[in-house]
Amino acid sequence: MKLHKWIDKYNKRYCYKINSKFYRGKDRGYSNLYRFHPKFYLYYLVRITAIFVGFLILKKNIISEIIDSFSRKRSAFYNPDHWKQGSIRVQEIILTLFGYRYFVPNGILPLLKEKEILTKRISFDKVSNPEVSIIIPVYNQLAYTYNCLQSILNHPPHNVTFEILVIDDCSNDSTEHFFTHNTVGIKYTRNSQNQGFLLNCNTAAKIAKGNFLYFLNNDTQVTMEWLDHLTKLFNNEDVGCVGSKLVYGHGLLQEAGGIIFCNASGANYGRNDLTDRPRYNYIREVDYCSGASLMIKKADFDFLGGFDERYTPAYYEDTDLCFAVRNQLGKKVIYSPLSEVIHFEGISSGKIAKKGSIKNYQNVNKLKFAEKWNNSLKQHLKEPDLNHGSRRLLPNKRMVFIDNIIPAFDKNSGSLRAFQLLKLIRELGYHITFVPDDANKTQPYFNALTEMGVEVLFRYPNRPGMIRELSSTLEKADVIWICRPEMNIEFSWLFNKYPKAKWIYDTVDLHHLRLKRQAIQTKDKDLEVEAEKVKEQELSLAKQANFTITVTNDEKIILEKEGIQNVCVIPNVHEPIKKPKDWKFDQRKGILFIGAYDHHPNIDAVQWLVNEIMPEVWKELPNIKVTLLGSKPTIEVLTLKSNQVNIPGFVQDVSSYFVNHKIFVAPLRYGAGMKGKIGQSLAYKLPVITSNIGAEGMGLVEGKNVMIANTKDEFIKKILYLYQNEQAWSELSKNSLEALKPYSIASVKKNLQKII
Structure with missing residues (x-):
């Protein structure tokens, strides 16, 4: 196993060095012969060694990579109209062996011969009132244009x-022939004379019907959900235009947003770096985004007069548009890493500005741009510090937020609370850098935080790498919010790095209290000793932190009795849940429980419910079924399954369970903090029977908005009573929402504002 990890680690590291060094050389004007420079020899040696050892130990990904290169008949990089098939195959094999194809995106489309393209058809549905007009300016390069359109069909x-x-x-x-004979559902227009990229785009914008204009280069290939992620961002009225993450065909990054310096020179942030570094993977405001993949409202584009024609035929027109959006419309230019587009840059115009080439207009138009935006450019950085430049437009208030995982908001109460707090803190004007203690980029939760505008530092390329990334990218921190005692200890070094930062210690629940209750319930003396140790840790941290957060007032009082004076209550957030249908008492049936079963109090609760409480209930009401919802059911939980006990496991949308079950029962015998399952049930107006521990800290009143039971007999009695008594059931249901008012978004946001 260690050998496998060693191969993967060094294979990736040295393939990156090979590609990064070579393509940076290409940017400086070196030819393909640069690959033979002696500085690459050591890198090649490590790469070949990794392949050799991988073959010896039958490492699947190594074997697959090499076999694929030998079977590859086509290439995304060599046009078969210009290269013989044998030459393409030989070059692809060699370049694969030496690491140049290691990062090529999966699913990239190979170039086809023009003759073959003319035998194919591309068809799109005709839409009379489109939301988006995709504008693709073309000049020759039919093979790339065809792949661009095919990628849209594929995604x-x-x-x-x-x-x-x-x-x-x-x-x-053969571009004209293809579009006039081989396509359906595409508006094809051919100019009478060559106009250049800029005027081409302006011409298309005039006939576009969409509410949004999306400019897409023809030498691109789009990926899954690329357009959805762009349009979502316009739900914020402050957003003026949005651009994608651009990835080279060879797999390294082309651009994660653009940076403009005070002298009007520009930089593609992240150029020729790895695409999966956290610093390139959060939504942020930028100076500009490339017109290779850029979206803007048609109304805004028309108001600004389109691309400024002083930049004809091309270059700086996209940068100028972004500056106009910010400085004239007062809106933001946003980079979205979730919209990923592969770009074969320079296919039509090249990548180096040479005298007599269209690319040379880059230098000419830079001067025009500098003159037009002279006053605005004074606010930009003088020094080409790319990391600082990339964060220049972030909100001034900065927070580091650390929890055990990226919040799995639909799987457990703690994660839901963290997710909602992050959303509220963002609304209070903070840029948040979130650090998951497990360092994993867990989906779909990573995307959910990214769409919220949170920067997530996931594993890169390992946990120490993530810590280095945090140290190198985080230039300041005003607030450091760390959940749970063990993580406050682990990340205590942050307070040496940022001594002026406000330290917020979020207990989530008092761990020592939960452990102590479990020890008493299970008569575990060792656990009692552990609980005392944890108590010492928690009290020590609470004394050091600027603020200590508890989720209930009960736990606040416990800490204050121990001499802790800096305690604030930030509870779970609960809002009434809108239901398409409000099922009545006699339409409902069954008992519901929900919980994450990697949390031992939930396992104990359902075992007690099914093994001891329900057998007595079934004697009187044998047709009642119990549903145990929740993620990660353990063997102990799964063994409870029967004709009378349903265990669906994790269900993403639990609404149907809450609206058609008759009562919610949570016989918790130990635990701590505020129980999200109780708040969730109240939000659905589903009557609850629980223990004092289940209801603690929520201010619930017996008989008004909850029924309390603490012994087996009490649970049996109250289940039988509430299940058959419509009046009592209706009273609890009616009063449920009133009980949630202290936990509303507005109430919690107000408390948060006082702290941060």
Whole structure:
């Protein structure tokens, strides 16, 4: 196993060095012969060694990579109209062996011969009122244009209607023939004379029907949900235009947003770096985004007069548009890493500005841009510090928030609370850098935080790498919010690095109290000793922190009795849940419980419920079924399954269970903190029977909004009573929402504001 990890580690590391060094050399004008420079020899040696050892130990990914290269007949990089098939195959094998194909994105489409393309058809649905007009300007390069369109077919947007406009700037290959004979549902327009990229786009914008204009280069290939992620960001009225993460065909990053310095020179942030570094994977405001994949409202584009024609034929027009959006419309230019587009940069115009080439307009238009935006550029950085430049437009208030995992908000109460707190803190104007203690980039929860605008530092390339990333990218921290005692100890070094930061210690629940209760229930003397040790840790941390957070007032009082004076209550957040149908008493049946079963109090509760409480209930009401909802059911839980006990496991949308079950029963015998399951049931107006421990800290009143039972006999009696008494059931249901008012978004947000 160690050898496998060693191969993966060094294989990736040295393939990155090979690709990064070579393509940076290409950016400086070196030819492909640069690959033979002696500085690459050591890198090649490590790469070949990794392949050799991988073959010896039958490492699947190594074997698959090499076999694929030998079977590859086509290439995404070599046009078969210009290269012989044998030459392409040999080059692909060699470049794979030496690491140049290691990062190539999965599913990338190979280039086809023009003759073959003319035998194929591309068809899109015709849409009369599209939300988005996809504008693709083209000049020759039919093989790339075809792949661009094919990638859109392969990855259609889920929730966005669109039209495609292809504007042909007098191509002299088979582009015109293909679009007039082989396509359906594409608006194809051919210019009478060559206009250049800028005027081409302006022409298309005039005939576009969409509410949004999306400019897409023809030398691109889109990926899954690329358009959905762009359009979502316009739900915020402050957003003016949005751009994608651009990835080179060879797999390294082209751009994670653009940076403009005070002299009008620009930089593609992250160019030729790894795409999966956390610093490139959060939504943020940027100076500009490349017109290779850029979206703007049509109304805003028209108001600004389109791309400024002083930049004709091309270059700086996209940067100028972004500056106009910010400085004239007062809106934000946003980079979205979730919208990923592969870009074969420079196919039409090259990558180096040479005299007489269109690329040379980059230098000419830079001067025009500098003159136009002279006053605005004074606010930009003088020094080409890319990391600082990338964070220049972040909110001034910065918070580091640390929890055990990226909040799995639909799986456990603690995660839901953390997710909601992050949302509220964002609304209070903070940029949040979230650090999951397990360092994992867990989906779909990573995307959910990213869409919220939170920067997540996941594993890169390992846990120490994540810590280095945190140290190198985080230039300041005003507040450091750390959950749970063990993580406050682990990340205590942060307070040496940021001594002026406000330290917030979030207990989540008092761990020592939960352990002590469990020890008493299970008569475990060793656990009692452990609980005392944890208590010492928790009290020590609470004394050091600027603020200590508890989730209930009960736990606040416990800490204050121990001499802790800096305690604030930030509870779970609960809002009434809208239901399509409010099922009545006689329409409902069954008993419901929900909980994450990697939490021992939940296991104990359902074992007690099924093994001891329900057998007595079934004697009188044998048809009652019990449903045990929740993630990660253990063997102990799964063995409870029977004709009378249903264990669905994790269910993403639990609404149907809460609206059709008659009562919620949570016989918790130990635990601590506020129980999210109780608040969740109240939010659905589902009457609750629980213990004092289940109801603690919520201010619930027996008989008004909850029924309390603490012994087996009490649970049996109250289940039988509430299950058959419509009046009592209706009273509890009616009063449920009133009990949640202290835990509303507005109430919790107000308390948060006082602390941070």
